[in-house]
Amino acid sequence: MSGEIVVSTEHLTCSYREGRVLEDVRFEVERGDYVGIVGPNGSGKSTLVKSLLGLVDICHGSASLFGLPLADFSDWQKVGYLPQSLHLVNPVFPATVHETVGLGRLALKSFPKRMSKEDKLKIDETLYELSIYDLKAKLMGELSGGQLQRVLLARAIVNDPELLILDEPTAALDPETRERFYSMIADINRTRGVTVLLVTHDSGAIGKFASKMLYLDKKILFYGSFEEFCHSPEMSSLFGEHSQHLMCHRH
Amino acid sequence: MTLLEILSFGFIQRALLAGTLIALLCSVLGVFLVLRRLSLIGDGLAHVTFGSTAIALALKMYSSLSLLVSMPIVLLASLGILKLTEKGRLSGDAAIGLVSAFGISTGIILASVGGGYNVDLLSYLFGNILSISSEEVIIAAFLCLGVIVLLSLYYNELFAIAFSDELARVSGIRTLYINAVLVMLTALTVVLAMKLVGIMLISSMLIVPAASALQLARGFKVCIFLAAAQGCSSVVIGIIISILSNLPASATIVMVNLFFFVAAYLTRRIIYPKNSN
Numbered sequence: 001m002s003g004e005i006v007v008s009t010e011h012l013t014c015s016y017r018e019g020r021v022l023e024d025v026r027f028e029v030e031r032g033d034y035v036g037i038v039g040p041n042g043s044g045k046s047t048l049v050k051s052l053l054g055l056v057d058i059c060h061g062s063a064s065l066f067g068l069p070l071a072d073f074s075d076w077q078k079v080g081y082l083p084q085s086l087h088l089v090n091p092v093f094p095a096t097v098h099e100t101v102g103l104g105r106l107a108l109k110s111f112p113k114r115m116s117k118e119d120k121l122k123i124d125e126t127l128y129e130l131s132i133y134d135l136k137a138k139l140m141g142e143l144s145g146g147q148l149q150r151v152l153l154a155r156a157i158v159n160d161p162e163l164l165i166l167d168e169p170t171a172a173l174d175p176e177t178r179e180r181f182y183s184m185i186a187d188i189n190r191t192r193g194v195t196v197l198l199v200t201h202d203s204g205a206i207g208k209f210a211s212k213m214l215y216l217d218k219k220i221l222f223y224g225s226f227e228e229f230c231h232s233p234e235m236s237s238l239f240g241e242h243s244q245h246l247m248c249h250r251h
Numbered sequence: 252m253t254l255l256e257i258l259s260f261g262f263i264q265r266a267l268l269a270g271t272l273i274a275l276l277c278s279v280l281g282v283f284l285v286l287r288r289l290s291l292i293g294d295g296l297a298h299v300t301f302g303s304t305a306i307a308l309a310l311k312m313y314s315s316l317s318l319l320v321s322m323p324i325v326l327l328a329s330l331g332i333l334k335l336t337e338k339g340r341l342s343g344d345a346a347i348g349l350v351s352a353f354g355i356s357t358g359i360i361l362a363s364v365g366g367g368y369n370v371d372l373l374s375y376l377f378g379n380i381l382s383i384s385s386e387e388v389i390i391a392a393f394l395c396l397g398v399i400v401l402l403s404l405y406y407n408e409l410f411a412i413a414f415s416d417e418l419a420r421v422s423g424i425r426t427l428y429i430n431a432v433l434v435m436l437t438a439l440t441v442v443l444a445m446k447l448v449g450i451m452l453i454s455s456m457l458i459v460p461a462a463s464a465l466q467l468a469r470g471f472k473v474c475i476f477l478a479a480a481q482g483c484s485s486v487v488i489g490i491i492i493s494i495l496s497n498l499p500a501s502a503t504i505v506m507v508n509l510f511f512f513v514a515a516y517l518t519r520r521i522i523y524p525k526n527s528n
Binding site for chain 2: 053074077079081090093099100106109139155
C-alpha cells in the first residue's frame with residue numbers, strides 16, 4: 001500500500017487574532033512515513049497538526065486525511081493523537097491508567113459507547129507492549145513525566161490507528177528519555193506500519209529516527225529526507241553551516 | 252422521639268426519598284462539573300431558577316406548577332452559558348456570572364413589582380425539603396430516572412470530555428453536543444434541588460460530594476460511587492439531625508456534607524502523605 005497519500009494539504013492558511021500563523025502550506029505524507037515537523041517557537045507547528053485534526057479552523061486552502069476532505073472525514077478511529085501532555089493532564093483527575101487508555105477505544109464505538117471484554121484485553125495488551133502494565137492501577141497524577149508520556153501514547157495507539165500525530169510529546173523530558181521515546185515511535189512506525197507526524201523542537205535528535213523532515217516557519221522552508229536536510233543549501237543559509245553541521249553530526 | 256417514630260411521619264419519608272434521589276443526581280453530575288471546571292454552574296442556574304420562579308409566581312403558578320415555567324427557562328440559560336463560553340470570548344466562570352446576575356436581578360425586579368419580596372419567593376432562597384409534596388416526589392423520581400438513564404448512556408463520552416475536550420474531539424466525540432447534554436442535565440437537577448436546599452446552598456450539593464470523592468478515589472467509577480454515597484447519606488443524616496436538633500434541614504445537610512469532606516481530606520493526608528500537597 002506504499003505510496004498511498006494519508007495526509008495532504010493545499011495552500012493551507014491559518015490565522016489567529018495576532019495574525020497569520022500558517023501561510024500557503026502544501027505537503028503530502030505517504031503511508032508509512034515518519035515525518036519530523038521542526039521549526040522555531042511560534043512557527044505554526046502545533047497549529048499545523050491541530051488544523052489537520054479539525055481542532056483549529058482553516059482560513060484558506062484545505063486539508064485531507066486518507067483522501068477525504070477534513071469536513072467529510074469521520075473515520076477518527078484511524079487517527080491517534082498525543083498532545084503536549086503536561087498541560088493536558090489534571091493532576092487530581094481520578095482516572096486510573098487502565099481507564100485513561102480505554103478512552104482511546106471510544107472512537108471505534110457507536111452509541112451507546114460501551115467497553116467490552118475485548119476492549120479490556122486490547123488495553124492490557126497495549127500496556128504490555130509499552131512496558132507499562134504494572135502502572136495499570138495507578139492514577140494519572142501519580143506518574144512521572146516519562147510514564148505519563150507512555151500512558152498517553154498507549155491511549156493514542158490502543159485503537160490501532162493508521163496515522164499517529166504527536167505534538168511536542170517530549171517537551172518536558174530529559175534528552176535520554178526523549179530519544180527512547182523517539183525510538184519507541186520508530187518501532188511502532190516500523191512494526192505496525194503506522195504513519196507518524198511528530199512535532200518537535202529537537203531538529204537534531206529526531207533526524208536519527210524520522211524518514212522525512214518538514215521545516216516550518218509559517219511557510220514550509222524544507223520538506224524531504226534528513227540527508228537532504230543536511231545537504232540543503234537553504235538550510236545552510238538559514239542555520240549557518242556550523243549549526244547545520246552540529247545537527248547533522250548527531251545523525 | 253425515637254428514630255423509628257421520626258421515620259414513620261409521611262413528610263419525613265417524602266423528604267428522605269426525594270432528597271436521596273436529588274442528592275444522587277447532584278453528586279454524580281458534580282464529579283463531571285468539578286472536573287470540567289464548571290463547578291459554579293449550579294450557583295448560576297440556581298439564580299436563574301430564582302428569576303424563573305418569580306415569573307411563575309407572577310403568573311400565579313405555585314408549587315410544582317412553577318416547574319413548568321422554570322424548567323424551560325433554566326434549560327435555555329444553561330445552553331446560553333455554553334454559547335457565551337464558545338462564542339462570546341468569555342471563560343466559563345464569566346459566562347456563569349453573567350447569566351447568574353441576569354437571573355437574580357429578574358427575580359428581584361419581579362418580586363418588587365409584584366408587591367415586595369413575597370414569602371413564597373423567599374422560601375426558595377433556603378429551601379424546605381420537609382414541606383415537599385407527594386406530587387413533587389413523583390416528579391423528582393421520574394426526572395431522576397430520566398437523568399440516570401441519560402448519564403449511563405453518555406457515561407463514556409462524559410468521562411472523555413472531563414479528561415480532555417481536545418482528545419475527545421479527536422476521538423470523534425461531538426463535544427459541543429455532550430457539553431450541552433451535561434449542562435441541561437444539570438439544569439434539570441438544579442430546578443429539582445432548589446426545593447431541597449434552596450438557591451443559596453445548591454452549589455454545595457453539586458461540589459462537596461465530588462470534592463470529597465476526589466480526595467480518596469482511585470478510579471473514575473469509584474469516584475462517582477463515593478460521591479453518590481456521600482451525597483445520599485448526607486441527606487439522610489442531615490434530615491435526621493435537623494429533626495432531632497430542631498435545625499434547618501438544608502443547612503444541616505450541607506454541614507454534614509462538609510464534615511464528610513474534612514474527613515476525606517484528613518484521611519487522604521494520613522493514607523497518602525506523599526500525594527497530599
